[in-house]
Amino acid sequence: MSEKILIVDDEPTIRVALERLMTGRGYDVETVGSGEDAVELLQQERFHLVVTDLTLEPMSGMELLSWIQESHGGADEHRPPVIMITAYGSERTAVEALQKGAVDYLPKPFDNRELVLVVERALEEGRLRREVGHLRRAVDDRYRFHRLIGKSPAMLEVFERIRKVADTDLTVLIRGPSGTGKELVANALHYNSPRRRRPLVKVNCAAFSRELVESELFGHEQGAFTGATRARQGKFEQADGGTLFLDEIGDMPLETQAKVLRVLQEKTFERVGGNKTFTVDVRLVAATNQDLESRIADGQFRRDLFYRLNVVPVDLPPLKDRPEDVPLLIEHFLNAAAERLGRPQRPLHVDALRTLMAHEWLGNVRELEHAVEHAVALAGGQEIGTGDLPASVTACTKGQSSVGSVTSTDFKVAKQEAVDHFERTFICSALRRHGGNVTRAAEEMGMYRQHLQMKLSKLDIDPKTFR
Numbered sequence: 001m002s003e004k005i006l007i008v009d010d011e012p013t014i015r016v017a018l019e020r021l022m023t024g025r026g027y028d029v030e031t032v033g034s035g036e037d038a039v040e041l042l043q044q045e046r047f048h049l050v051v052t053d054l055t056l057e058p059m060s061g062m063e064l065l066s067w068i069q070e071s072h073g074g075a076d077e078h079r080p081p082v083i084m085i086t087a088y089g090s091e092r093t094a095v096e097a098l099q100k101g102a103v104d105y106l107p108k109p110f111d112n113r114e115l116v117l118v119v120e121r122a123l124e125e126g127r128l129r130r131e132v133g134h135l136r137r138a139v140d141d142r143y144r145f146h147r148l149i150g151k152s153p154a155m156l157e158v159f160e161r162i163r164k165v166a167d168t169d170l171t172v173l174i175r176g177p178s179g180t181g182k183e184l185v186a187n188a189l190h191y192n193s194p195r196r197r198r199p200l201v202k203v204n205c206a207a208f209s210r211e212l213v214e215s216e217l218f219g220h221e222q223g224a225f226t227g228a229t230r231a232r233q234g235k236f237e238q239a240d241g242g243t244l245f246l247d248e249i250g251d252m253p254l255e256t257q258a259k260v261l262r263v264l265q266e267k268t269f270e271r272v273g274g275n276k277t278f279t280v281d282v283r284l285v286a287a288t289n290q291d292l293e294s295r296i297a298d299g300q301f302r303r304d305l306f307y308r309l310n311v312v313p314v315d316l317p318p319l320k321d322r323p324e325d326v327p328l329l330i331e332h333f334l335n336a337a338a339e340r341l342g343r344p345q346r347p348l349h350v351d352a353l354r355t356l357m358a359h360e361w362l363g364n365v366r367e368l369e370h371a372v373e374h375a376v377a378l379a380g381g382q383e384i385g386t387g388d389l390p391a392s393v394t395a396c397t398k399g400q401s402s403v404g405s406v407t408s409t410d411f412k413v414a415k416q417e418a419v420d421h422f423e424r425t426f427i428c429s430a431l432r433r434h435g436g437n438v439t440r441a442a443e444e445m446g447m448y449r450q451h452l453q454m455k456l457s458k459l460d461i462d463p464k465t466f467r
Contacts, residue, residue, distance in 0.1 A: 003123055004045070007031045008038045008052035008064065009085065018051065021112055022119070035059030039067055047080045048126050049119065054086045054093060054105075061085075062097060069101045079129070081122040085110070101382075121435045128350045131327070146188035148181060149332050152322035158185065158314060165312050166192035171264065173249075173309045174287040176316030179366030182287040183247065185314055189285055190243040198242030201235045206251040213256050215272050224273025236269060236280050243283045249309065250290035250301060261305045284309070319361040319368065329365060330356055333372035334384075343376050349383040351432075359393050424459050427452070436463040 005027050007018045015031040022029045030047070032038050035056045042050075050068065054061040065082050084105035086094045094105040103122045106115055145159040165172065166189050174182045183202070190200040208216050215224075219234030235244060246252070252260070263269050264284060268277050286309045295301035319326065330348065338345050348356075352375070361367050375388040386394055430441040441463075442452040456463060 002026055002028045003048040003126075004028045004030070005049045005051060005119070006038060006041060006047045006080070008033075008035065008050065008056065008061070010034065010053060010056055014053075014085075018115075021115070025116060025119075035061065035064040035067075038064055042068065042071075042080075046078060049083065049122055050080050051083045051085065051119070054084050054097065062093070062100070065097060065100055065102055081126045081129075083118060083122055117435070117437070117440075124435070125350045128353060129347075146191060147184050148188060149328050150322060150325040151328060152317075152325050154315075154317045154322055155325060158316065161312070161314055162188050162192065165189070167194060169283050171283070171309055171311045172285045172314055173312070174285065174314045174316065175292075176289065177318045177364055178289050179364035180316040180318060181365050182289075182316060183245070185316065186243070186245040186247075186285045186287065190245075190283075193243070193283070195242050195283060199239050200243045200245065201239035202245045202247065203235050204247045206248040210253040210255070213253065214259065217256065218259065218269050218271055220272035221274035224271070228273065231271070234271065236263060236282055237278060239282045240280045241282075243285060246284065246286045248288060249286040250288040250292055250295055254300070254302065257302045257305050261302065261308060264305075264308045319364045323357070326357055326361075326368070327353075329368055330372060333369050334376060337373040337376040341373070341377055343379070346376070346379055346382065346384050349385045352384055352386045352389060355386050355389060355394055420459065423455060424461065427455060427459070427461060431461070431463050438463050 005022050007015055007022070007029060009015050009018070009031075010033050012033070015033065019029045019031050030041060030045075032041060035052070036059050038050070038052065039059070041047075050064075052061045052064055056064070061084055065084070068079060068082060081103040082097075082101065084094055084097045084102050086105050086107050094102075094107070097105060103125055104118045106118060145162060148155070148159065150156070150158075162185065172185075172189060174185045176182055186202070187200070190196060203216060205213060211225075215228075215232070215234065217234050217236060219232050219237055220228050222228060222231045246260075259269065263280070263282070267281065268279050270277055292301050292306055296303050296306060330353070334348060335345065337343070356368070356371070359371075363370075371390050371393050374390045375384050379385070379388040426445070427441070430445055431438070434440040434444065438452055438456070439449050442449045445452070447455075455461075
């Protein structure tokens, strides 16, 4: 079905010209000569775009814009974008229209090619708004398991694996890069298990020295070491009947690995400095972002412990490998951050959405969550814009967090890195201004289109991300 455009102008010649131009591009076009007629038609039919003259009477284009905004709601995905056509010298009023929600304006006389480009961008904005609305409704049980969110095949497989093993006592090893949500998987396993009413105890194995980690896990008796003024339970005792989550297990000392292996095999242990044997009923869930097979080869991790932990492996992919999950996560984090910070629910401007979608999330889901939280906290307008996002996200770079950063100490290599960074930033800015149109960006920069295409390939820039 072709997209529907409503043209509102009191000059018949302009209505006819715009209708021919837009129908020639394959759009379904309706035309009216007044704001009142436009309102009547908008109440009966749904349009994907409204192109209206500013100086209508008695209902002006500005009043029509306000009616559209109020009748559809500021964040409603069914609200059609509005393009204003203005007379020469009314730029100040046009800017006011932009502030009130119009997506763009064109002064008379306008160039047909420019009008087509503006219309295409406005229709794309409408499509993005509808997609965001669809995704907002889609963030339900179909794409959610506990607090995990995703619709990618990899995440749906994770959900299915958790469902299958949650009600067992099988040991689970969660693997994946930092920030992918390993702790959330541990939560989902525990709270969907028969042990849900018993404790879920968490230990970061990298947070303690070799001397303290055993006391943390197994507890100690009074006088076991300097400062041990009283006996203390360890995490295994605290988790009795429940689940013990050992995060960053790859950093656990070899000596401690042997004692954890014994608990897995025999369900017994002794406190540090004690002789009494304790028996516990604990389900163990472990997580790591390290290559345990390589650590085994290096003699840093016990092979027998690895096999005991890796009974049910759960692999979490980096965010770059599941881009279809990014819009779902953005919508979830927007709502969660607004509620947590006491901020109003503001929609995300399409340019900000484009920026978030184009960013390389080296910190994975955690970095995305922090970026959205930052934007929600700083936003002051009706929508969350690109300027509300962290600088590390808005910088048009890959793998760099600040403008002009270089990684090499070699002069020639560092110089080339700086040149590449400048070219990437300059080209991305031009593409962003022209909605990903390579031809127009090349014309603006004074380059041949073929030359720009070569640069895009070299710098691994996809112009589609700016459309």
